[in-house]
Amino acid sequence: MKTVCKVTLLGAVGKDPEVRYTASGMAVASFSLATEETSKGEKVTHWHNCVTFDKLAGIVEQYVKKGAKLYCEGKIQYQQYDKDGEKRTATKIVVNEISLLSSQNESNPHTEQKARSTAKAAVPAQEFDCEIPF
Secondary structure, three states, X not given: OOOOOOEEEEEEEOOOOEEEEOOOOOEEEEEXXXXXXXXXXXXXXXXXXXXXXXXXXXXXXXXXXXXXXXXXXXXXXXXXXXEOOEEEEEEEEEEEEEEEOOOOOOOOOXXXXXXXXXXXXXXXXXXXXXXXXX
């Protein structure tokens, strides 16, 4: 039986991405993405913790800022960790494709320019081991 683990999100970046580097020099970018849905007449915001690696992380570092509209594709990943003796689970989206749907100048009413750029990257084969859960 074939299975699929794929996530597609279209939302707004909650804060500027955080970029760090592994011991081998690979870039790792983390950012939060907000999506909204209407439930019983009320808007509900869902926050997604996203991470991307290598060249795509560099693109995120350079072009993605708080408030940017993004289309993201990737897979969902669960990570278990202990905090203060309690077992916890963190959920993150490992992003391997991003489309920038807004430019940094979009919030400026005097600028009509919009940028659209698409980037894809392969997710590293090794499991990403981080000290701080997402």
